[in-house]
Amino acid sequence: MDMIPRRIADPIVSALQSNPIVYVNGPRQAGKSTLVRALSQGQFPADYVTLDNATQMAAAASSPRSFLGGRSRPLIVDEVQLVPELFRVLKEIVDEKRFHDPEHGNGQFLLTGSADIMALPGLADALVGRMAVKTLLPFSASEYSGRTGDFLERLFRCDFGALPSPVSPGPGSP
Numbered sequence: 001m002d003m004i005p006r007r008i009a010d011p012i013v014s015a016l017q018s019n020p021i022v023y024v025n026g027p028r029q030a031g032k033s034t035l036v037r038a039l040s041q042g043q044f045p046a047d048y049v050t051l052d053n054a055t056q057m058a059a060a061a062s063s064p065r066s067f068l069g070g071r072s073r074p075l076i077v078d079e080v081q082l083v084p085e086l087f088r089v090l091k092e093i094v095d096e097k098r099f100h101d102p103e104h105g106n107g108q109f110l111l112t113g114s115a116d117i118m119a120l121p122g123l124a125d126a127l128v129g130r131m132a133v134k135t136l137l138p139f140s141a142s143e144y145s146g147r148t149g150d151f152l153e154r155l156f157r158c159d160f161g162a163l164p165s166p167v168s169p170g171p172g173s174p
Contacts, residue, residue, distance in 0.1 A: 009043065013044055015132040017107060019106055021130055022110050023127075024110070025117070028114050036110055052078065052082075064086050068093055068109075069093055074108055075109055076111075079112065081113040081120075087117070
């Protein structure tokens with residue numbers, strides 16, 4: 001089955017070029033895991049781990065620094081909110097990399113989760129200036145159909161003129 005391209009993919013990759021960490025949040029079943037796995041196979045080559053896996057979650061919780069550090073490639077951590085101990089270590093690793101190798105400090109970690117981690121006490125402070133947040137919403141009709149859509153942008157601009165005509169019903173429809 002082919003993956004439906006998501007509009008947010010390019011903005012995520014762009015954010016990784018200018019930030020050490022990018023956090024993709026959004027509701028459950030919006031496609032976060034599918035999207036970051038696809039990015040790891042193309043636009044953002046990286047190792048992928050999910051904290052939905054009990055073994056990975058236990059390893060991350062018992063030794064966050066060992067879990068995150070010493071990798072030769074960037075790391076994608078899916079469902080990162082399940083192990084909040086990782087956030088302080090993420091800050092330390094990012095700061096160390098910025099100090100020792102400032103030219104290559106961006107694009108180290110791509111995180112996903114369904115929680116608003118910036119609202120969690122202590123986490124927002126640890127990651128300020130180190131992380132960009134991107135929100136993935138469920139598919140839009142235009143994304144699903146492969147069309148460009150600007151409905152929300154037009155809505156916020158109060159631009160209601162010349163809306164596209166609805167799709168005509170197929171043959172034999174009333």
